[in-house]
Amino acid sequence: MAKTISLYGSSIGQKIVSAFTGLFLCGFLVIHVSGNLLLFKNDGGVSFDHYAGALSSSVLIRSIEILLFAGFAIHIFWGIRGWIFNRRARPKNYAEYNPSESSSLFSRIMLLSGSIVLFFLVVHLKNFWVPIRFGAQDLSDYDLVRIAFQSPLYDFFYVFCLVLLAFHLRQGFQAAFQSVGLRSLWLKAINMVAIIFWLLIPAAFAAMPLYFLLAKGGR
Numbered sequence: 001m002a003k004t005i006s007l008y009g010s011s012i013g014q015k016i017v018s019a020f021t022g023l024f025l026c027g028f029l030v031i032h033v034s035g036n037l038l039l040f041k042n043d044g045g046v047s048f049d050h051y052a053g054a055l056s057s058s059v060l061i062r063s064i065e066i067l068l069f070a071g072f073a074i075h076i077f078w079g080i081r082g083w084i085f086n087r088r089a090r091p092k093n094y095a096e097y098n099p100s101e102s103s104s105l106f107s108r109i110m111l112l113s114g115s116i117v118l119f120f121l122v123v124h125l126k127n128f129w130v131p132i133r134f135g136a137q138d139l140s141d142y143d144l145v146r147i148a149f150q151s152p153l154y155d156f157f158y159v160f161c162l163v164l165l166a167f168h169l170r171q172g173f174q175a176a177f178q179s180v181g182l183r184s185l186w187l188k189a190i191n192m193v194a195i196i197f198w199l200l201i202p203a204a205f206a207a208m209p210l211y212f213l214l215a216k217g218g219r
């Protein structure tokens, strides 16, 4: 019990919770981007509709979604908590305070990029997840995505948010391994895996709106 309290109250505890939930969410991104690659299959959306339909009707996936949303909620809560923690810990005298030398700069940048990604997530869920899960649409799932991504403004918003997601993942991924004490052990391997997460995955996501904007989804 005492251990739980000290983990909850410490900045190490905050970093460990942020690290584990962040890595869990990275796992979700791998699965999400892999399924969404079906959007590029030139079959008029048949494979993607099949995939999205299977996700909506699976009880297992729906249960895992609860875990996923809990993961997001915990990650966001502890991120904000860590930012408050750093804010309180910084020197009161601004003449002594140099943000570039302080972990609070990292925390502020993570909070800002994370907040924009959160805003993106709300818009994203409202436009795609809600209509697909709750059947509030006449369009096929593929057409829903295709039509949304034919708007240059919407695509710009997506690509902008994905650049921030890349930034958030780049900082967060490396910090996560540092927090769990593995970064110095496997530095090279971790840096290479990090590239998959902060560069390849956001780039693959960003290719989706651009594909529909430029190639019109092959329809």
Ligand code: HEM
Pocket (backbone or CB within 6 Å): 032, 036, 052, 055, 065, 068, 117, 121, 124, 125, 128, 129, 132, 145, 158, 165, 205, 206, 208, 209
């Ligand atoms: C730009 C490329 C993206 C496309 C085309 C896309 C498409 C979709 C679609 C169609 C759904 C609803 C159906 C489904 O569950 O698969 C969905 C759900 C979801 N998306 Fe995305 N997504 C993209 C990027 C992202 C990113 C970058 C994130 C996270 C930062 C994200 C997070 C989610 C979440 C949390 C859900 C609800 C959980 C789920 O059921 O999978 N998506 N997305």
